[in-house]
Amino acid sequence: MKILTQIIVLTLFFSPQFNLAQIKDSKLDLYSEKKMKKAQVIGMQLGYLKKDGKTWIGSYGEANSETGQKVNDSTLFMIASCSKPITALAILKLYNDGKLDLDLDINTYLPFKITNPHSPEKSITARMLLSHTSSIKDNWEILDPLYTIDSGGDSPIALLDFISDYFLKNGEYYDRNENFFNEQPSKYWEYSNMGYALLGLLIEQVSKKSFSVYMEEDIFEPLEMNHSYWFLKDILTENIARPHSLPENKNESIKVLKHYGFPDFPDGQLRTTVKDYLKFIQLILNNGKIKDKQFIDKEIIELFYTVQYPEINKYQAISWNYNEFENFLYYVLMRRLPSHTGGDPGVATVVTYDPKNKIAAVVFMNSPPVTFKGGKILYLDLPKKLLKESKK
Structure with missing residues (x-):
């Protein structure tokens, strides 16, 4: 079990001297640190994956500006919505194993019935949830106050309870107009965090395990992502x-936030390292294989980065989006690739990869840039540079 592994390797792995990078590149270190300072962010961990499977990882700045604790290659970062592709992988694994059908009504698997009250006769499917076409709406008047920013720690609200309170008519958080769009499922695209929270409950119901246990035993352990966690209590x-x-x-000062959580955690609460995340990306680029073993079928992995409803959104694949940066200028300067970004209080992340050339870039920051220059560094300069270096 992971807990025993942690105890054995904890002292070594989390030592600042423990270097996870396989490739040394002092010029890239200088470039990255310079860009981090120009973006005026506190700390950063980033890396790339080459076609031959080798990685480069760089870590800079502070994990905690109050204590001066430095970021190193073993520092865990909360990655916000870059968690979603990993939740999506779990759904695709259940599909691969014949335990879940992407195109069946989700109520086939749930302990209660969920429909859009504006079109109750229309089914919602896992494929729709995965591609943000389910017609489920994020009600931020509900979601924002449930972040444990003030108290810190994991949310005390269980996933099943939260989902039922949000989607069922007698639920504490139910609102037919604010929780659902008027449009029919599969006929409208809108990014949906709550859709991914619902996918988390599907994983629990189908696997007969808690979300975090399924992710640990069936995803993280096979991929050797030994330093990835959904809950603070497990770290x-x-x-x-x-x-x-x-x-x-x-007139304002830097605020160091508490480690926090939220009840819709499958959509963005993963804490991990760039090294672990690149193992997940390597699975995709290796056509679903872990070393020489087929973990998930090649056809399903290819489905992962295939646009699902091109008549609705020509860029949206399963979780990944080919227009993630939503800035036309960026796509004049670099190719459209399956990508994901993440943003939450005190968190900014980017993942992008090239299935054809089998390369990838990942950037984690513990402070979102607040200037245009900082945003350009995060979303364009660093990913572009990392992808260029990964081709060498």
């Missing part, structure tokens, strides 16, 4: 990047 190390809120004007 034994203090080597976790604290989220930071940067000042937007000179």
Whole structure:
């Protein structure tokens, strides 16, 4: 079990001297640190994956600006919505194993019935949830106050309870107009965090395991992602990047936030390292194989980055999006690739990869840039540079 592995390797793995990078590149270190300082962010971990499977990882700045704790290659980062592709992988694994059908009504698997009240006769499917076409709406008047920013720690609300309270008519958080779009499922695209929270419950119901246990036993352990966690309570190390809120004007100061959680955690609460995340990307680029073993069928992995409803959104694949940066200028300067970004209080992340050339780039920050220059560095300069270096 992972807990025993943690105890055995904890001292070594989380030592600042423990270097996970396979490739040394002092010029790229200088470039990355310079860009981090120009973006005015607190700490950063980033890396790339080459076609031959080798990786480069760089870590810079502070995990905690109050204590001066430095970021190293073993520092865990909360990655916000870059968690979604890993939740999607779990659904695809259940599909691969014949336990879930992407195109069946989700109520086939749920303990209660969920429909859009504006079109109750239309089924919602896992494929729709995966591609943000389910017509499920994020009600931020409900979701924002449930972040444990003030108290810190994991949310005390169980996933099943939260889902039922959000989607069922007698639920505490139910609102037919704010929780659902008027459009029919599969006929409208809108990014949906709650759709991915619902996928988390599907994973629990189909696997007969809690979400975090299924992810640990059936996803993280086979991929050797030994330093990836959904809940703070499961983390034994203090080597976790604290989220930071940067000042937007000179009269404000940097705020070091508590480690927090939220009840819709399958959509964005993963804490992991760039090294672990690149193992997940390598699975995709290796056509579903772990070393020489087929973990998930090649056809299903290819489905992962295939646009699902081109008549609705020509860029949206399963979780990944080919227009993730939503800036036309960026796509003049670099190719459209399956990508994902993440943003939460004190968190900013980017993942992009090239299935054809089998390369990838990952950037984790513990403070979202607040300037245009900072945003350009995060979403264009660093991913573009990493992908270029990964081709060498």
